Amino acid sequence: MRVVHLLSDGVSYWDGGGAFGLVPRPKWMKILPPDEHNRVPQELRCALIQADGQNILVDCGVGDKPNDVIATQYEVRRPHGHLLDDLARRGLAPEDIHAVILTHLHGDHAGWATRLADHTSACRPTFPNARYYVQRQEYYDATHTNERTRNTYFPENYTPLAQAGVLTLLDGEAEIAPGVRAVPTPGHTAGHQSVVVESESESHPPVLILGDLATYMIQFARLPWVTAYDVLPLVTIETKRAWQQWARAREAVLVSPHDTQIPVGRLVKTDKGFFEVQPAAL
Numbered sequence: 001m002r003v004v005h006l007l008s009d010g011v012s013y014w015d016g017g018g019a020f021g022l023v024p025r026p027k028w029m030k031i032l033p034p035d036e037h038n039r040v041p042q043e044l045r046c047a048l049i050q051a052d053g054q055n056i057l058v059d060c061g062v063g064d065k066p067n068d069v070i071a072t073q074y075e076v077r078r079p080h081g082h083l084l085d086d087l088a089r090r091g092l093a094p095e096d097i098h099a100v101i102l103t104h105l106h107g108d109h110a111g112w113a114t115r116l117a118d119h120t121s122a123c124r125p126t127f128p129n130a131r132y133y134v135q136r137q138e139y140y141d142a143t144h145t146n147e148r149t150r151n152t153y154f155p156e157n158y159t160p161l162a163q164a165g166v167l168t169l170l171d172g173e174a175e176i177a178p179g180v181r182a183v184p185t186p187g188h189t190a191g192h193q194s195v196v197v198e199s200e201s202e203s204h205p206p207v208l209i210l211g212d213l214a215t216y217m218i219q220f221a222r223l224p225w226v227t228a229y230d231v232l233p234l235v236t237i238e239t240k241r242a243w244q245q246w247a248r249a250r251e252a253v254l255v256s257p258h259d260t261q262i263p264v265g266r267l268v269k270t271d272k273g274f275f276e277v278q279p280a281a282l
């Protein structure tokens with residue numbers, strides 16, 4: 001059995017200009033209407049892959065550690081703790097997670113990787129029996145930040161993993177479990193990765209867990225629609241171009257990290273010859 005479930009750490013509200021970058025506001029606001037503060041919703045979506053008796057978590061939301069930047073910039077409107085609650089609803093405790101794949105180490109993807117140890121200010125891995133997988137490039141960039149990147153990386157989310165000896169740094173594509181592959185998808189960050197889950201049956205399509213290769217599904221369909229957060233936007237475009245072809249050829253099921261309207265979809269070509277992501281089921 002190999003199945004993918006969607007989990008969530010809540011919904012955050014971020015500035016629409018950050019989410020859509022150079023795309024003019026009149027264009028994106030038709031698709032995702034902003035609130036009175038120009039903020040748009042972003043689901044903090046995570047995925048649980050159950051494969052061959054293993055529980056593999058992809059991404060970890062914002063977590064519950066006190067964080068001024070997240071409190072002021074992300075505005076999470078549901079209470080923290082949602083991700084662990086979602087796991088509990090599936091009958092899983094943190095101890096039951098065997099592996100955690102982090103698409104990248106931004107604060108909205110790596111939050112629950114660690115948590116505060118009881119009665120101390122030290123952080124420890126939230127999932128005590130898990131090995132954590134990150135691209136080596138991503139870990140390097142997260143530990144060597146600059147003026148542009150430092151507000152998106154919070155070391156308490158990932159340096160305790162290295163200190164605890166539970167972090168595996170990947171150099172490119174890697175099979176995490178049979179049929180579950182981490183694949184480099186650079187652009188949002190240089191060391192960003194996505195996750196491919198192959199079906200056991202040839203007649204069923206694979207699942208591609210995008211991570212921030214595309215924040216919203218429309219950004220996967222439209223090559224020039226890139227967030228302002230992407231550090232290598234031109235690389236994002238080429239990475240998306242390649243994975244669009246792959247997704248079409250394999251009729252892949254796509255999982256979005258933040259899209260509140262289309263969490264799961266499939267890339268199709270419209271009558272006018274444009275790509276579009278239409279809702280699909282896992």
Ligand SMILES: [Zn+2]
Pocket residue numbers: 106108109212257258
């Ligand atoms: Zn994100």
